[in-house]
Amino acid sequence: MTDSDPLDAVFGALAHPVRRQILARLAEQDATVNELAEPFDMSLPAISKHLRVLEAAGIISRGKRAQFRPCHLEPEPLEAVAGWADQYRHIWQARFDAMTRAIETMKGKADD
Amino acid sequence: MTDSDPLDAVFGALAHPVRRQILARLAEQDATVNELAEPFDMSLPAISKHLRVLEAAGIISRGKRAQFRPCHLEPEPLEAVAGWADQYRHIWQARFDAMTRAIETMKGKADD
DNA sequence: CACAAATTAAACTGATTAGTTAATTAATCA
C-alpha cells in the first residue's frame, strides 16, 4: 500500500476540459452544482462526478447550504502544480536565453 | 471534430508517477529507453508506452542514434502548465496575504 | 403533509489505460 503522490490525482483531475472550465468558473465565485452544470450539454450526474474528482484531488471543497452544495476553489493544489512545473523553469529559461542571444547576434550582423 | 485542448494530453501525461519520474530524469540529461527503464520494476514495453504518451503530449521528442532512440525533454508544454496554473496565482496569493495580515495582527496584540 | 428543487446514488455501457508476454523490426558486431 504505497500511498500515491497527491499530484497523481491533481494532474488527473486537470486532464479533463470540463473540469478545467469548472475551475475557471469557480475562480470567479463559488457556485452550486446546477450553476456549474449550466454551460455544459451534459447530464447533472456527469457534472456531479466531475466535481467529485476535483474534490478528491483537493482542488475544490463543498459547503452545505440548504439543499445546495456550493463549491469553492481550494488553491493549494494548483500552487503545487505551479511549483512542480517551476522545477523545469531553468530548462525553458535556458532555451529562451539562447534564442535571445541568437537574436542579438543577428542584430549585430545586420549592423555591419 | 472539435480539436481538443492540448492541455488535456499534457495533464493526462503528467498524471502518472512513472512518467513524472521519467521527466525528472530527462531534465538532467537525454537518455535511451533502456536507461529510462532501469529504475523501474516494469517491462520495457510498458516504459515504451509511457514514452509514447509523453511524446504524444509533446513533452518529449526522440532521436535516432544507431539502434537507440534517445529521448529529449521538450520544455514548452511544461511552460504552458506553469502558465495555466499562474492564472490562479492571485487566488493563493490573496490567501497568503490574508494569513500574513492575520499574523501581523496577532503580533500587534502580543505587544499589548 | 405533499410536492418541488438540488443533488447524489445505483446500475449499466463503451472507451481508454496500464500492464503483461511473445513476436518482430532494425542496427551493430563478431
Add this chain to the structure above:
DNA sequence: TGATTAATTAACTAATCAGTTTAATTTGTG
C-alpha cells in the same frame, strides 16, 4: 552471415473513466 542489442508491435486482460438513465435523498415551501 548469424548473433546480439535496442526498441516496438501485437494481442490480450483487468481496471478505471466518462457518460447515460432511473431512482433515492434531503431540504424548503404552500
